[in-house]
């Protein structure tokens with residue numbers, strides 16, 4: 193008897209599949225605006241110097257490969273809480289937060305989903321439309337119902353605030369509401385501080401379980417500024433879940449460094465709830481890998497390395513902002529008649545360009561330019577060398 197021959201092929205991941213297609217592309221003028229990785233002016237994804245320095249030190253000083261605990265490197269978890277809430281935040285002082293190092297932001301999301309389903313008996317999760325496609329898949333995997341809330345107004349290229357409020361008004365007590373901490377993927381559009389305050393208040397009044405996906409801290413306006421939304425929620429809500437990631441801001445993509453954090457009403461409840469999160473981890477991967485998290489912890493604990501890293505993070509953010517402006521200017525120079533100024537206002541690496549799926553297909557077929565069919569483009573994939581070609585090509589498919 194054979195079992196595997198009846199298995200149907202899974203659909204290729206819409207974003208990771210694109211990376212494979214790009215690798216196989218032979219036209220030398222090819223441009224990759226697909227997957228969300230940062231690239232510098234030379235089109236490379238370098239290891240930040242502060243990370244390299246910390247790794248070098250770790251390698252010299254490391255004495256054992258003994259297992260970590262289920263929740264990982266303690267110093268890393270503490271540093272993560274300080275990043276999320278700010279040093280000496282009431283939540284930290286009162287030990288209301290517990291953090292487990294996870295396999296990237298994705299791993300943290302999966303732990304959060306399992307936790308919400310099993311321990312809070314949450315049935316429904318509310319996810320923005322559009323969103324990072326894996327959000328839907330992760331919550332479906334744990335058997336939760338996925339509902340979406342409006343987010344993007346394609347006519348004004350801005351937040352569909354009225355639609356968002358109307359849809360989230362239907363979210364019930366105990367429903368999980370997933371929010372992008374900053375640099376909304378794929379639109380690059382974030383709520384304003386005033387809007388965050390309104391949402392935080394709504395969450396507390398309605399009794400939602402808010403889940404923050406915080407994958408781009410430092411990529412919008414700065415480490416502190418970007419935490420506004422999360423901290424607004426932390427002020428008004430006694431319980432929160434957070435899935436954070438250092439993939440982008442530390443350039444540690446393939447080391448898989450993220451964190452699952454839960455905030456409870458007090459330390460005793462936090463410990464009890466966290467023991468269940470640890471049981472979940474135990475059955476998935478037992479305990480995490482050391483290298484990436486130890487590297488982050490070392491950088492964040494060492495004032496010199498931390499200063500160097502924040503400089504490098506500022507550089508990344510500034511480069512993206514500069515390329516956004518250049519992109520809009522060059523499109524104009526190349527004869528685009530539409531108004532693309534909205535692109536300058538978006539946060540993070542992504543821009544929702546307004547390109548249709550057909551236009552994205554033509555860019556790939558005729559010009560070897562790869563983007564996600566939703567029209568999401570990675571601005572960090574633009575360089576002084578390819579921007580002219582890119583804009584000329586886009587104008588031809590408009």
Ligand code: PMP
Pocket residue numbers: 228295296297298299324372377405407437438439445449450
């Ligand atoms: N959430 C969002 C919104 C993302 O864009 C990403 C990365 N593409 C992640 C989570 C997961 O990041 P990681 O690579 O750390 O798993």
